[in-house]
Every structure is written in structure tokens, then in C-alpha cells.
Amino acid sequence: MILGDYVSEEVNEITQRENFERIWILVTPDKCSGCRLCEIACSLEHEGIIWPEASRIRIFELLPGINVPHLCTQCPDYPCVEACPTKALSVDEKTGAVLVNEESCIECGACITACPGDVPRIPTNKGSVVICDLCNGTPKCVEVCHEAGHNALKIVKGNYRSIFRTFAKNPIEKGAQIARKVFGEEFLR
Template identity: 55%
Template structure:
């Protein structure tokens, strides 16, 4: 399901400092409070000094959207971000199972799955990261699907590769 005009958040793992401003900005935007656990972007640090920002990469075939039995997930035609119809989501978890990076999240106290919608084309996480001067996140046009697949992996796998590069 190709979408015209797609945006993509490019992550430079070498520039992330684990400040988690992206999580704060995201939760403020979507939850109207600082609630990093409910952020659509998560920073994992499975190894000291190896932070891994993890967020939806808008896979070319959108397995999360295609797996939803209630059609609660949709692709925003302008941005390529995934939106959730909160009235249709049953928290069945099929989207989490279908996602190669296991990015959609089900949180206690939230009545629908959480997934990045690219903030309608102006991602708050990117703005916060760049305003702080870290520049680990950048909005770019959607790259080739082979590049997307490099990012569409569980954070633990990405962290292991970074650990070898950073820590030897």
C-alpha cells in the first residue's frame, strides 16, 4: 500500500545521548502530560552507553495495518504515519505480533494501541531532539524499502550491533 508524500524519521544512533527528550515531547503531544511510558518513541539502553531510539518506520507493506482484524489502524495518506481509530481498537495485539520491530505498544490504562502517527507531519520528538542540539532524529522522505528494513527490527538486535561497534 504505497503512500504518496511519505515522511520518515531517520535515526542516527551514534548521536543519541539517552536524554529521552523525545519521549517527553511525544507524551506531551499525545497524552497532554509528561508520561514517557506512553510515548510513541521509546529509548532503550540494554547496554550502558548504547541508547537505541525505537519507533515506527512505516514499513512499505504496513504489516500492522494489514493484520488488524477490526480495521482500527489506517495509513495517513499525506504522511505515511499510522493512525488508530480508538473506537475500533480492541487491544488484540495482532499489530504488535505482525510488526517486525514489535513497535506498537499496549499499555495498562490506555484503551487503544500506541503507535507513531508522525504527529500529522511535524514530529514533536524530532523537534525536541534538534532543539536540544543532539540531532539524532531527522525528518526525511521515505527511503528505499531495503533501508527501512534495516530499521524495522527489535531494539535488542539493533543494540547488539551498536554494542559491538561502540564497545567492541
């Protein structure tokens, strides 16, 4: 399927290449312990320090025992990339991840508004937006989650256009779905 009018020519060209195999991180929230090792590993990888606010993955504990890992799902139509007025966001040709050119980012928030999952954010004193870039194909968050034995995060390869909206939700929506599953509908009334 060619995205045509929905995305720029550049994004459409990248995603239609024969050798383009998108990777993404599948989240299984009921396996998340809330340990936040993923946040630590991410901030160390990208910032060189433990700075959870600048982590590209965040854990939201919406209720005791309901931990929701939240990160970019690499939407197939890339609304954040399309919304950026300075072209500070681009699509990685290898992984399909959104890349941020920190020098070009003006912290306007257009990408945040465009994101269906409320994923991008601007950490205090960072100077640019942060979005998961999949660590060039080897996400550190997935590695540490697996090493800790939780396996709440898993690398998946391939096309997932038909189901991505299931995952591209804000953490409140995700948490409510999990709470319904765990506690039942009556709990949320």
C-alpha cells in the same frame, strides 16, 4: 512497484499515488544521549501529560552509553495495518504514518505480533495501541532532539523500500549492532 497481493487494496492505492511522499524518522543511535526529551515531547503532544509509557518513541538503554531510540519505521507493506482485525489502523494519506482509531482498537495485539520491529504497544489504562503517527508531518520528538543539539532524529522524505528492514528491528537487535560497532565483536560473546 505495486505491492499487489501483499497488502490490501486500500493501502496499495494510497502508496501508489503520484503525490504520495512518505516521510519517516531516520534514527542515528550513536548521537542519542538518552535524555528522553523525545519521550516527554511525544506523550505531551498525544496525551497532554508526561507519560513515557504512552510515548510513541521509546529510548532503550541496553548498556551504559548505548541508547537506542525505537519507533515505527512505516514499513512499506504495513503488516500492522494488515493484521488488525477491526481495521483500527490505517495509513495517513499525507505522511504514510500508521494512524490508530482508538474507538475501534480492541487491544488484541495482532499488530504487535505482525510488526517486525516490535514497535506497537498497549500502555496500561490507555485503551488502545500506540504507534508513531509522525505528529501529522511535524514530529515533536525530532524538534526537541534538534533543539537539544543531539540530532539523533531526522525527518527524511521519499521512498526507502530497499533499506527499511535495516531500521525495522527490535531494540535488542539494534542495541547489539551498536554495541558491536562501539565495543567490538568480542564484547558480546
